[in-house]
Amino acid sequence: MKLRNILATTALVGAAFVATTASAQDPLKIGAAVYGLNAEFMQLWANAAENHPSVKDGSVDLTIFDGRYDALVQQEQFETMITQGYDAIVFVPIDIEAGATAVEEAHDAGIPVVGSNTQVNSDLLTSYVGSDDVEAGYLEAKAVLDDISCSGDVVIIEGPIGQSAQIQRGEGNEKAIAECGDGVSVVEQQTANWSRAEAQSLMENWLTAHGGDIKGVIAQNDEMALGAIEAIKAAGMNVSDFSIAGVDGVTDALEAVKRGDMHSILQDGQAQALGAIDVAIKAVNPDYEPTSGIWEKYPEMQWNNGESKQYNVPWTPVTADNVDALLKERQ
Known part of the structure; x- marks a missing residue:
């Protein structure tokens, strides 16, 4: 036992x-x-x-x-x-x-x-x-505004309403625009939900409404900036006539920066x-x-x-x- x-x-x-x-x-x-x-x-x-x-x-x-x-x-x-x-x-x-x-x-x-x-x-x-999204919003907007010498009409393509990046990049956008004084007018501002396709559709409508008056496109991410570029090309307009910026540094945006089509801020x-x-x-x-x-x-x-x-x-x-x-x- x-x-x-x-x-x-x-x-x-x-x-x-x-x-x-x-x-x-x-x-x-x-x-x-x-x-x-x-x-x-x-x-x-x-x-x-x-x-x-x-x-x-x-x-x-x-x-x-x-x-x-x-x-x-x-x-x-x-x-x-x-x-x-x-x-x-x-x-x-x-x-x-x-x-x-x-x-x-x-x-x-x-x-x-x-x-x-x-x-x-x-x-x-x-x-x-x-990363500090207010800083990103400021940097991308400033790149566009410097290109157009703080003068002319711009559009802002926002991220999903209520997401922190949309809110904070918007604050950065507004800060850069305020530094320009009265020379810049935001003629359109709407969400495209980080989507290239939605941004292309928005930009097509804005080009119809405003024609060549738009000088700058501030897109709160690269996908939406790339959608705006596609809309400009589809309308038979020259991308070089616009200053366009996005955020993230996705691969297609890096290629677009290399071509001189846009600005991008890399988010790691x-x-x-x-x-x-x-x-x-x-x-x-x-x-x-x-x-x-x-x-x-x-x-x-x-x-x-x-x-x-x-x-x-x-x-x-x-x-x-x-x-x-x-x-x-x-x-």
């Missing part, structure tokens, strides 16, 4: 040890809830996330959730992640206000949420890793994604040190032990001098 008891106890201890060891080696389960994957920029962001060193080595099990540009879809995805016991969530919201409920529910469930790329009005985020989605995952891992594992290289790439964005409430990835204006190098990085 004693031998059997000893063997039984040994088996139980061994099983417990195996279970504990297996548990210690289980990968962290992280979800990335992004607003939509139809356009290149968020595809670049998602691809970078999937290639984070901790995802590649198996220590993080990452799932990308396509929000399909719908706040309700993102809410449901959060509920799924909460139910399934995810360790952390990286959130790229479609709506600055609607996303706050999802963050609160995750927080109440003990799941840290790290924002990235677009913002949400919530004090419950562990941190935010993105790769750095945003990698940094957000680093911070999310740190929120779960206090001993973690970042494995991505973005902290060396942008030394001004200090790691600070993963404890900063906000990390701003710098913008890079695309120029004739750097466009070839940026295109090469995409190959």
